[in-house]
Amino acid sequence: MMPPQMRFRRRSFLGLLFLFSLSTSALYFIYSAPGIVNEYLFMVQARGMRIRENMRNIGAQVLEQVVRSAYSVNGTDYLYDFNLSDTSAPPTPYLPVGFTYLPTDICPEKLPTMKGRLKVDMSEISLSRVEKTLQKSDSTIRLGGHWKPHDCIPRWKVAILVPFRNRHEHLPILLRHLIPVLQRQRLQFGFYVIEQAGDEPFNRAMLFNVGFKEAMKDVQWDCVIFHDVDHILENDRNYYGCSGMPRHFAVKLNKYSYILPYDEFFGGVSGLTAEQFQKINGFPNAFWGWGGEDDDLWNRVQYAGYTVSRPPGDVGRYMSIPHHHRGEVQFLGRYTLLRHSKERQRLDGLNNLNYSPLVSRRSLYTNISVTLSRNLAPIDEY
Template sequence: MSRTCRNDCNMVLIFCLCCVALLTVLTFYIDLFRTQPFKPPSSLKKSSGSRPRAQNVKEKEKPASLSPCPSSMDLPDEQLTPRKDATTCEKVNVELLGNSLQKTLEATDIANKSLPSIIMKRRSIKEVNSSIDQTISEMNLAVDFDDYRLLPGGHWIPLSCKPLWKVAIVIPFRNRFHHLPIFLRHIVPFLKRQKLEFSIFISEQRNDIRFNRAMLMNVGFVEALNFINFDCVVFHDIDHLALNVQNYFGCENMPRHFISGEAIWRWKIPYTKLFGGVTGITKDQFYTINGLSNVYWGWGGEDDDFFNRVYTKNLTRTRPEGKIGYFDSVRHAKKESSVSNEARVCLLKSYKQRMPTDGVSNLKYEPPTIELHPLYTNISVNIQKLPWDPSWKRCKGQ
């Protein structure tokens, strides 16, 4: 064999040996890495540009576990002296929000600018998994002070304990701008003393036709559910002020009439079946009775109709005893558009006939104008008479 041929064979042999050695090394490292879990570089574990969702930030700021908030049995027997002197919402904001006022105003402004797009998105989606307030919370717009967290629109959440109930306070409203700040100045500290999670909604009639308090309560109930998945609703006339902290607005013992007496009635109630002024009902109970009637235009009759619905469904109305249920009231003058409902007696007699189809089930209204304020959410709606069902008994004026 020539020298040249021999050299070529040696080179081929050396190349083959190198390949075998390389394959051996590669096989060793492949087997090694298969037995080890993958660990990303430390620089990838936490990106310097990443930003956690606001909701997660808020959750981390809360204590790991909270004890339950006080129940009705734990509340102090504290008698209140309501301040009925005239004031403004601006002054009440300063008084109740203190050093957090500016931050709250800025958060409310941002929330109002985002609200139309949030509402439009909800209307375009058939099944919505989160409430409007949850969306606002994720925008990092909550303000913490004292032992409460405040979301734009008057949604208060205790921080020092786990609330037993979520309560929607719905106020039927029109042209009571003198009463509004007086009411807010009283109701917010009152409910905070009870350690409830609560949100305040003003259901405002945006026209000058006869006032329909019951229909506004239906609207307030439906619209409030878009903001907070509450356990119960308290329908509250704006001129009533509770006088005892033990008059618990939590969702137990409902349906509940919270008034046992007022000064104008010599600390009694006019009649046992009275179910107006300040009334609470759970969400399920409200649907059971089909809400309130929509046909009471003008003052009178709607509260008695409300009670009749509760009674018909075998729900037991409760009421606080003695001074615990005492209320004071702020006087007002009724306007011409708030005249009495002359058809109320006839309507009451036929309530049972209408009950299955007159209420939240047939409620229709134009999309309301909603505006968030630091201490409340205003729902302004142009309600109109609904078509009269031919199966209902006709009453004069209907």
């Protein structure tokens, strides 16, 4: 029979082995599927923020009752302003239904066709079916995904850049939803899908740089929207024109419980004017894998003296298309790069970009296929 002391040591060893195995598995999951992990972390954070907000509201209601009692004398109520927020000018109203304009007029920004909240259809659909439906509703969509209004002069020329790899079920959903919205907003637009070929980890930022350079060869776009393929807007009053740039459009995402994860969050859907994007030297090229490039872009925007705007209220709501596969692995070097963001800005971006694209025109978008290489911007240079 095994002595009790030996049995205790054996159980302790097995317990430690189990904990080591569990922690190793957890760390590997965090590394290999960071998007899923962050989604759950942000959900927990959002619920905590919501609880705190509810507690503040309850406290404010109690305080209001106390103050009202203090300002009531002999049954007479004296006025007291409980709205402590900063006053601001009322927003410009949307034009009424039936408002008319001429083909020689500049397209208004707040048209009556922009109704607000949208019904979002996340069901999968083939690209060919989306092409047929949109071409049938408006045959003026040109090859390569270019369109402009004919009943007024477009106020802005907007390029939509979509980084892409193996999201074939997502792209038709995005196009089906977003193209009619941009048409109602009376913007001249073009869609560019920048597809990463090869076996290197996904480099979302470098794809945006490639897309910007290729798009500017087509048209001198006023501004550029950097748009994840799985983000579907819920409000057509989220205006994709160039006013208010730099702008973060995707403020409230359903998978984050419609709460901004942190103040400097600049991911999902963002936009800059072409001039601004060139001034900050574009995105960094050195971020391979998941995470960090949006934070670096935020830093570049701040260093250039720009202020990021966001749509008000629930206008910036988006839904995320569910993923049927695991995302990219984490880029573990992102924190080192972010610490040296300012020094790297003049070295890493549009100015050191070398690539050989394969460009093809589809009916609803221009496809830019490119094989990316780490030799473009080695991390050890910084």
